[in-house]
Every structure is written in C-alpha cells, then in structure tokens.
Amino acid sequence: MSVDSNAFRDFRAVLDGLGSIAPGEILSDEERVVRAKKLFLEKLDGPMAVDLETCIHCGMCAEACHFFEATRDERYAPIQKLLPLRRFYRRELSPMRWLFRTFSRDITATDLETWRELVFDSCTVCGRCDMMCPMGINLSTMINVMREGLASAGLVPAELQQLQNEQRDNDSVFGVDTTRLLEVVDELGRLGIEVPLDKDQADVLVLTTAVDLLLFKDAFGATAKIMNQLGVDWTMQSRGFEAMNFGLLSGDDAAQKRVSAKIVEQAQSCSASIVLLPESGHAYQALRWEGANELGEALSFEVLTMAEFIARELQADRLKLRVPSNGGSVTYHDPCRLGRHGGVMEQPRQVLRSLGLELREADSHGRENYCCGGGCGEYVIKNSAPLRRKAFGIKRREFDEAAADTVVTSCASCRINLMIGADEAGWQKPIESLTEKVAANLAS
Amino acid sequence: MTLLDFARGPAMQWSLAILVFGVLWRLLGVVLIMGKKDLSKPRRNRMIVDGLATVATRSLPVHQFEKRIRFQHLSGYVWHIALFIAVLFSAPHIIFFESLLGIGWPHLPNSIILFFATIAMAVLIALLVRRTGHPVQRSISNADDYVSVVVVIIALVTGILATSHFGARYETLLAIHLLSVEALFIWFPFGKLMHTVFIFPARFQAGAAFGRKGVRA
Numbered sequence: 178m179s180v181d182s183n184a185f186r187d188f189r190a191v192l193d194g195l196g197s198i199a200p201g202e203i204l205s206d207e208e209r210v211v212r213a214k215k216l217f218l219e220k221l222d223g224p225m226a227v228d229l230e231t232c233i234h235c236g237m238c239a240e241a242c243h244f245f246e247a248t249r250d251e252r253y254a255p256i257q258k259l260l261p262l263r264r265f266y267r268r269e270l271s272p273m274r275w276l277f278r279t280f281s282r283d284i285t286a287t288d289l290e291t292w293r294e295l296v297f298d299s300c301t302v303c304g305r306c307d308m309m310c311p312m313g314i315n316l317s318t319m320i321n322v323m324r325e326g327l328a329s330a331g332l333v334p335a336e337l338q339q340l341q342n343e344q345r346d347n348d349s350v351f352g353v354d355t356t357r358l359l360e361v362v363d364e365l366g367r368l369g370i371e372v373p374l375d376k377d378q379a380d381v382l383v384l385t386t387a388v389d390l391l392l393f394k395d396a397f398g399a400t401a402k403i404m405n406q407l408g409v410d411w412t413m414q415s416r417g418f419e420a421m422n423f424g425l426l427s428g429d430d431a432a433q434k435r436v437s438a439k440i441v442e443q444a445q446s447c448s449a450s451i452v453l454l455p456e457s458g459h460a461y462q463a464l465r466w467e468g469a470n471e472l473g474e475a476l477s478f479e480v481l482t483m484a485e486f487i488a489r490e491l492q493a494d495r496l497k498l499r500v501p502s503n504g505g506s507v508t509y510h511d512p513c514r515l516g517r518h519g520g521v522m523e524q525p526r527q528v529l530r531s532l533g534l535e536l537r538e539a540d541s542h543g544r545e546n547y548c549c550g551g552g553c554g555e556y557v558i559k560n561s562a563p564l565r566r567k568a569f570g571i572k573r574r575e576f577d578e579a580a581a582d583t584v585v586t587s588c589a590s591c592r593i594n595l596m597i598g599a600d601e602a603g604w605q606k607p608i609e610s611l612t613e614k615v616a617a618n619l620a621s
Numbered sequence: 622m623t624l625l626d627f628a629r630g631p632a633m634q635w636s637l638a639i640l641v642f643g644v645l646w647r648l649l650g651v652v653l654i655m656g657k658k659d660l661s662k663p664r665r666n667r668m669i670v671d672g673l674a675t676v677a678t679r680s681l682p683v684h685q686f687e688k689r690i691r692f693q694h695l696s697g698y699v700w701h702i703a704l705f706i707a708v709l710f711s712a713p714h715i716i717f718f719e720s721l722l723g724i725g726w727p728h729l730p731n732s733i734i735l736f737f738a739t740i741a742m743a744v745l746i747a748l749l750v751r752r753t754g755h756p757v758q759r760s761i762s763n764a765d766d767y768v769s770v771v772v773v774i775i776a777l778v779t780g781i782l783a784t785s786h787f788g789a790r791y792e793t794l795l796a797i798h799l800l801s802v803e804a805l806f807i808w809f810p811f812g813k814l815m816h817t818v819f820i821f822p823a824r825f826q827a828g829a830a831f832g833r834k835g836v837r838a
Contacts, residue, residue, distance in 0.1 A: 223656035224826045230651055231819040234766050236757035240689040251756040260761075272650020273811060307831075308838065309686050311697070312816065313679050313824035466834065469660035476662070520664050520835030544836055545685040 180392060185596065188392045191351055195336040195557055202331035206286030209330035213289055216329040217265045220322045228314040229266045232256060238316055241309035243547050244299050247567035255306040255316045258295045261288045262323050286330075293332045296323045298561040303513040303548035317518075324428030333427045336557045341423040341432050348416075350423065353387035355415050361390050361397065370401045376412035382449035382478075383413050384420035384440065386457050388589040396456060396589065399616030400483060404453075406619050407495055411453070417443035420460035425467070426554030434471040437464055444478050454482045456612055458514030458588040459553065465519065482515060483612045484587040488524035491531050497620035500533035506581040507534045509611075510572075510595065511546040512588030514553075525587050525611050532618055539575040547571050549586075551594030569598030576606060587611040625792050628799035636803035643810025644818060651819075664835035671832025672825035679824050679838075696744050703741035707734050707777070711784070731784055738784070742777040745770060765812040772808050776801045 204212070239245040239254035251257070261284045267277040302324070304317035327333065333341070344350050362372045373379070383404065389397040404411045417439055424433030444452050454460050465480040481489070490496035507529055515521040522543045529536055541547050550568035555561050572595065576584055584606055586592050595608045622630070665671075682694060708714055712728040719725035749770045752758045779798035782788055789797075809815065831838035 221654070223651065223654045224830070226651045226654045227819055227822050227826060230647070231816050231823040233813050233816045234758065234761045234763070235693060236755065236761055237690050237693055239757045241686060245757075246689075249756075251760045254757045254761060256761050257757075270654060272647045276811065307827070309682065309690070310827075311679060311682070311694075312820055313675055313827035313838065315827055315830065466661045469662075470657070473660070475660050479662075517831075517836060518834070522836075541685045544838075545683060 180395075180596070184392050184394075185600075188351075188388075188593070189597065191391070192336075192557055193559070195339055196334070196559055204331045209286045209289055209332065210284060213261075213326040213330040214265060214269070214284070216326045217262055217322065218269065220325060221262075221266055221270055224315070225319055225322070226266065226270065228312075228316075228319065229259075229263055230271070231312045232263075232314055233312065235311065238306035238310055238314075241305040243301075243303070243305070243550060243568040243571050244564055247571060248564070252295060253299050255300070255320065258292065258300055258320050258323060259316065261292055262319055262326070264288075289327060289330050289332055292323060293327050293334070294560070296320055296327060297334050297337070298555070298558055299564060301513070301548045301550065301552035301555045303552055304517045305513075305545065305548065308517065308544055321428065325430060326428075328428035328430075333429070334558045334560070336559065337423065337427040337554050340554075340557065341427045341429055344419070344421070344423050344436065345432055348419075350387035350419055350421050351391060353390050353419075355418075357387075357390050358385075358413075358415055358418055361394055364394070365398050365401060368398070370398050371405060372401045373412050374415050376447055379410050379412035379447045379449055381409050381411040381451045381453050382444045382447055383411050383453045383455075384460070385413070385418050385455045386421045386460065386589055387419060388421070388457075388593065389455055392593065393456075393589055393610060395613050396610040399610065399613045400453075400455065402616045402619065403487065403490075403496070403612065407490060412447055412449075414443045414447070420454050420457055420464070422460060422463035423554070425459055425463040430471070433463060433467070437468045437471050440464060441468070441472065441476065449478055451479045451481055451486075453486055454480065456483050456587045456589050456592075456610055458512035458519070458590065461519050461521070462514040482519070482521055482587065484515065484525040484528060485521050487612070487615055488527045491528060496615075498531055498615065499618045499620050500531075501618065502533075504533040505535070505583065506537050507583045507585045508537050508539050508576055508579040508581040509542070510539075510549065510576075510584055510586040510591055510608075511543055512552070512586060512591045513546070513548050515588060516546055517544050521587075525585075528611060528615060529585065532614060534614075535581070537579040537581040539579045541575060547575065549588075549591040549594040550598065552590060556590060556594045556597070565594065566598065566601060569595070569602065572598065573602060573604055582607075584608045585611050585614060623792070623796070625796040625799075628796040628803065632800060632803050636806040640806040640809055644815070647810050647815060648818065659830075659833070661833075663833035665832065668829040668832060671838070672827075672829035675828025675831075675838045676821055676824040679827075696748060700741055700744040700748070703737040703744065704773075704777075707738040707741055707780070710734065711780075735781060735784055738777055738781050742774060742781065745774055745777070749774070768808065769812045769814050772801075772805045773814075776805050 236254055238256050242253055242255055245253040264284050268274055268281060271277060300320055302317050302320050306316045340350060365372055385397050422433055422436040424436055461482045469475050509525055509529060511522055526536060550565045592608055710729040711734045715725050715728050752762055779801045783794040783798040827838045
C-alpha cells in the first residue's frame with residue numbers, strides 16, 4: 178500500500194511543470210467585467226439572495242477557515258471572498274438596488290484580478306465556513322459563483338486552465354489517456370487482477386482518475402480486486418474512464434457539463450445502473466450532486482463513491498473481509514466534497530470498523546473536518562504552495578493529537594496534498610487509501 | 622403640537638408605515654428572485670425537518686467551532702436576551718404593544734428593565750469597539766454596520782434615561798426616546814437589522830440543502 182517514491186517524485190514534477198503556459202483568454206478589462214457580471218446574473222438565485230441579505234458581518238466565518246487560522250490574515254475571511262459578488266447583487270438585484278447604486282461603486286477589472294488570488298489560491302471551497310455561520314449562510318456556494326465569474330472573465334489560474342484545456346482538447350488529464358490506462362490494465366493483468374474493458378452491457382460502470390493511474394495504481398487495482406471478488410458485472414470504458422472534472426475545479430460551467438455529459442453517455446452506452454466513482458471528492462460532487470443540474474435532467478443511474486459502495490456491500494453481507502487480530506489504529510480524514518458537501522461520513526467509518534481498526538478521530542472531523550489544504554484543485558496552483566504548507570500544520574497537529582498509526586482517506590487529491598505536506602514537513606505518518614485497506618483484507 | 626405629540630402622532634405613524642412597507646418591499650424583492658429546482662437525487666427527503674432543525678440549532682455551535690468564537694457567541698446571547706427582556710417586559714412598551722396588537726402581558730419592575738437595558742447597551746458598545754479594532758470585522762464593515770448599532774444604542778440610552786427620569790422633564794425624555802425608536806423603525810428595512818427577519822429562511826434553506834445530502838447543518 179505504499180506509494181512508489183519515484184512515481185511520487187515524477188508526479189510532483191508534473192505539477193511543477195504546470196502553468197508554464199498560460200492559455201487563458203486575452204480580454205479587455207471592460208470585457209472581463211461584462212462577462213463576470215453576466216455570469217453573476219445567471220447564477221445568483223433566491224437562496225443566495227437570502228444569504229446575502231442576511232449577513233451581519235460578524236466575521237465568525239474567518240474562524241472556520243484553515244487559511245485564516247494558519248495566517249490570521251483578514252483577507253482570507255470567507256466573507257471577504259464574496260465582496261464583488263455582494264456588491265454586484267446589491268447594485269443589480271437587491272430590492273434596495275436603487276439606493277445601493279447611489280452610494281456604491283460598480284465592480285471593476287481590478288477587483289476581479291484581486292479576487293482571483295482570494296477565491297482560487299486562498300480558498301479550497303471546503304465549506305467549513307458554511308457550518309460555522311450563525312446565520313446559516315452557504316458561503317461556499319457563492320464562492321463557487323465567484324470562481325465561475327472569474328472563469329468567464331478569463332481569470333482562471335494558469336495551472337487549472339491548462340488542465341481544463343487538456344481535458345477538453347486532448348481528452349486526457351496530466352497526460353494520462355487511453356494508452357496509459359491500457360498499460361496499467363496490462364500491468365494489473367500480469368498480477369492476476371482483471372479489468373473488464375469496453376463491455377457492451379454491464380451493471381456497474383467504474384471510473385478512475387489520472388491521479389490513480391499515475392500515482393495510486395494500487396488504489397485502482399484495489400477497486401478491480403473488490404469488484405472481481407464481489408462477482409459484480411462491471412466494466413470500464415477505455416475511451417471514457419476519467420472521473421476528474423477540471424471544469425468544476427476551474428469554475429468553467431461548460432467544461433464541467435461536457436465532462437459530466439461524457440460520463441452519462443458512457444453509462445448509457447453500456448446500460449449501467451450504477452456509476453462507481455473512484456476515491457475523488459470533487460468527481461463525486463460534480464456527478465452525484467451537480468451532474469443532473471448541469472445537464473438539466475435527472476441521471477438514469479445511481480452514482481456511488483467507493484466508500485459508500487463498499488459500506489453498502491459490507492452491510493448487505495456480500496463483501497467478506499479478513500479481520501486482523503491487531504489491525505492498529507487509524508484516523509479518517511474526511512474529504513470535504515465527500516463529507517460536508519456529499520454526506521459520505523459514516524460509511525467510511527463503518528468500513529474501517531469492519532476491518533477491526535481502532536478509529537481515533539481528529540478533534541475536527543466529519544462535518545467540521547479541516548480541509549487537506551489543497552482541495553478544489555488548489556494543490557495544482559503553485560502560488561498557493563506556501564499557504565498550503567501553513568494549513569498542513571493544522572492537519573498535522575490534529576493527526577498528531579489523535580495519535581493513530583495511520584491516516585486513511587478516500588480522496589486521491591486529499592491524499593496527494595497530505596503526502597506533499599508530510600514530505601515537506603518531514604512528517605512520517607502513512608497516508609493510505611480506504612479502498613486499498615479493504616482490498617488488502619479481502620477474505621479469500 | 623408639542624414634541625411629545627409629534628413623536629406619538631405623525632412621527633410614529635410615518636415611521637411605522639416606512640417600517641412595514643420597507644420590510645415587505647425587501648422581503649418581496651428577494652422572494653421574487655427565483656430558486657432553481659435541484660434535480661439530483663436526494664439522499665434523504667425530509668427537507669422541512671432538516672430546515673427547522675437548523676433554524677433551532679444553529680445558535681449552538683459545536684465544540685470545534687465554539688472554542689474559537691466564544692466571546693462573540695456569549696456576547697450575542699447576552700445582548701439579544703437582555704434586549705428582548707428590556708423591550709418586551711417594560712410596562713410602557715407593553716401598553717404600546719397592546720395598542721397595536723390588542724393583547725398585553727405582565728411587566729417587570731423598572732429596576733430590572735434598567736438592569737437589562739444597561740447590560741444590552743454595554744455589550745453593544747463593547748461589540749462596536751471590537752468591530753473597530755478586530756482586523757477581520759474592521760475590514761468587512763461598512764456604514765450599515767456602524768449606523769445599525771448606533772441607532773440601537775441611542776434607542777437604549779434614551780430608553781434608560783426616560784425610565785430613570787434622568788436629565789430632563791419626563792415628557793421631553795419620553796419624546797426623545799420615541800423619536801430615537803422611530804429613527805430605528807425607519808432605518809430597519811434599509812440595513813442589517815433585517816437579519817432578524819432573514820435569519821429564519823437563511824437557516825432553513827441551509828438545513829434543507831445540506832439535509833438532502835444527508836448532512837446535518
């Protein structure tokens with residue numbers, strides 16, 4: 178279950194190489210503002226209006242933010258990240274707009290450029306502030322609208338833009354395409370792990386991510402082992418296996434919709450009743466919670482992430498595990514988009530308990546969990562590296578206090594970010610995949 | 622017409638009219654901005670229960686948050702409770718409410734009302750001072766944050782003076798208190814005092830939205 182150190186080094190080199198090309202659209206200042214405002218107008222809805230009317234500027238949201246906690250820099254207060262959107266709302270949509278237009282200025286291109294750093298480099302849209310706000314304001318949804326507004330104004334960080342363009346133009350992510358998938362499937366085949374590709378009909382369509390194929394091949398292999406052990410009728414489509422959605426991460430609606438539409442097409446082509454997502458928080462959010470809304474109709478299949486699929490199979494007594502006599506202790510790191518944003522919190526804990534592991538919770542866990550520090554694509558943004566490093570200190574402190582043998586998570590992005598943080602801090606705790614833990618303990 | 626007649630008569634009528642019309646205008650304006658139907662399959666379907674649960678429980682932050690916001694949390698409790706007692710259980714206020722609503726209720730002695738009004742005022746002044754000094758609060762504050770607090774503080778101060786008959790003739794103190802409350806009525810629909818209305822739908826929709834994903838908000 179260890180990660181190949183060469184693969185880890187190579188992957189970090191891939192991350193370091195991003196952003197050297199800055200393929201964002203070249204737009205005039207005026208055009209940027211027009212586009213951002215058009216997007217804000219499209220996206221602002223009744224619930225957001227209620228939220229913007231309700232804020233009392235108490236600033237408590239700052240105390241939920243890992244970046245504020247790590248730096249005490251007031252710019253990182255979540256409500257700060259919304260100020261251009263709030264200004265737009267007040268001047269254009271608010272019932273009191275006639276008054277605000279008199280006393281407040283319009284948003285400018287400089288505002289948008291300033292806020293790019295705040296909503297991309299210094300916010301992982303983790304939603305912890307949503308849980309803190311005494312008014313119940315859903316800040317993260319609106320920060321996402323800020324991201325979308327900046328994306329439409331051509332102000333996505335170069336790294337995210339580059340990956341989104343690659344996914345759109347080359348149908349690959351981090352250079353991982355069908356060829357790479359076939360290589361990994363072949364490698365697994367030599368280990369006796371079969372991956373049934375391109376079946377015409379299957380009950381379950383399994384997706385994976387470029388990160389798994391590059392770095393966490395064991396997690397991919399573990400998924401295949403579990404599926405084969407269960408005897409499930411499953412397949413993977415060699416021309417549509419990618420679950421990552423850089424449209425969601427960059428805030429580009431059209432790009433997000435394109436990726437979701439492709440998955441839906443693949444699922445329909447093999448009549449799958451379940452689409453099983455790999456360990457990826459944002460992929461779950463993009464398809465499970467936003468897919469139908471992006472595409473304008475309910476999905477014809479069920480969307481599950483590995484943690485909830487495994488928990489369900491265990492509960493139904495279809496999946497049998499070996500329970501080691503002394504499995505040790507674990508702390509489970511809740512990926513924000515599976516936990517707070519996704520409702521998958523108890524399932525991974527059920528799985529860990531089924532493995533006979535002692536669960537030692539971090540002080541902040543479940544819906545109050547701290548983000549890994551690099552969520553929502555932030556781990557690819559080079560400018561935010563110093564900030565991520567500081568935020569990792571919070572995770573490290575909480576993990577150390579929990580004093581478990583291992584940290585387990587079910588999101589590859591969280592795992593990478595925690596591994597990078599640990600590597601840079603010289604922190605030795607193993608950071609493992611839930612799926613790999615299960616696959617290593619399948620009853621023969 | 623004396624100052625008191627003015628405060629009790631046209632000033633009260635106009636300020637109440639602006640209050641009611643302004644609140645309805647602002648509420649209606651927000652209600653007319655439509656929400657979008659969520660097409661994702663809910664994990665659980667009990668939106669009303671989840672929404673109401675968040676309305677009821679969001680004032681009780683969990684341990685992980687509480688330890689970081691203790692001052693604001695406790696001062697919020699003290700200030701709101703003290704204000705409600707001073708406003709709802711003062712004998713002259715109850716007479717006013719009875720004239721508007723047709724129902725009255727028992728009042729508390731003036732000494733107790735004065736105690737709670739002073740507490741409310743002191744906490745509010747402390748929060749105002751904190752706002753000017755706290756880096757986050759200072760950076761996100763606008764004129765509304767200061768005007769709203771000052772308007773309430775003035776109403777409290779004039780109320781304390783009127784109740785204690787201190788500094789001038791009672792009729793004059795009462796007139797000034799009434800005018801300060803009328804200023805509050807006029808400001809109410811324009812500023813953040815409207816959170817007293819919006820807090821309920823805001824909390825409800827948060828509870829319902831997270832609840833459909835299976836998350837307690």
